[in-house]
Amino acid sequence: MWSCRALLLSVLTMNLFCAAVGQSNFTMSAEQEVYQAEEKSNITITWLLHFDTNRPPDFLQIDLMNVKRKTRVFFYNSETGTEVYPDENYRGRLQCEPQLARKRRLECLLTDLRLNDTGTYHCIVVLNEEISSKTCDLNVTAAFEKPVEVTSKPANSKRIGLHAALALLAVVIIALSLRYLTVKLFK
Numbered sequence: 001m002w003s004c005r006a007l008l009l010s011v012l013t014m015n016l017f018c019a020a021v022g023q024s025n026f027t028m029s030a031e032q033e034v035y036q037a038e039e040k041s042n043i044t045i046t047w048l049l050h051f052d053t054n055r056p057p058d059f060l061q062i063d064l065m066n067v068k069r070k071t072r073v074f075f076y077n078s079e080t081g082t083e084v085y086p087d088e089n090y091r092g093r094l095q096c097e098p099q100l101a102r103k104r105r106l107e108c109l110l111t112d113l114r115l116n117d118t119g120t121y122h123c124i125v126v127l128n129e130e131i132s133s134k135t136c137d138l139n140v141t142a143a144f145e146k147p148v149e150v151t152s153k154p155a156n157s158k159r160i161g162l163h164a165a166l167a168l169l170a171v172v173i174i175a176l177s178l179r180y181l182t183v184k185l186f187k
Ligand SMILES: *[C@@H]1O[C@H](CO)[C@@H](O)[C@H](O)[C@H]1NC(C)=O
Pocket: 021, 022, 023, 024, 025, 052
């Protein structure tokens, strides 16, 4: 009975010990969980890096994936100096700034948004020997068709004006014919 409890306790402490050793001090969060933007506009997606400032980042690797399409859209490795945008759908439209990692930020600017940029983006960062990751969602919506609304109003008022003019013309015609009739009758 006692030995059993002792065994259980040691297993518990072992687990706690392992958890403490395996605990990572480096974590990530997204400045916004969901980014909403209109088609053809630009957006900056920002991840925040939380790490011990006493130890500056000497090694940094960033992997940014489009989860739905299962493609890598950005890769950076500070050791080899690699900084690539492997997915041609994003080439020339995506610009990430790994240099900001020292300021505990990772910013990616995506320009000329397309509806099919909508999806989940998974950012995996290796900082020194620690790894952390965070996803965030981008929702690109169709641009508002405001010009159509604006032009429809003058068209409506024009139509109203036309109706008024026709009504006035009818009144004039009736008045003229009445006058003609009365003149004829009294003659
Ligand atoms: C986490 O930080 C503590 C001190 O704050 C340090 O002793 C420990 O080694 C760090 N863990 C890792 C995995 O870097």
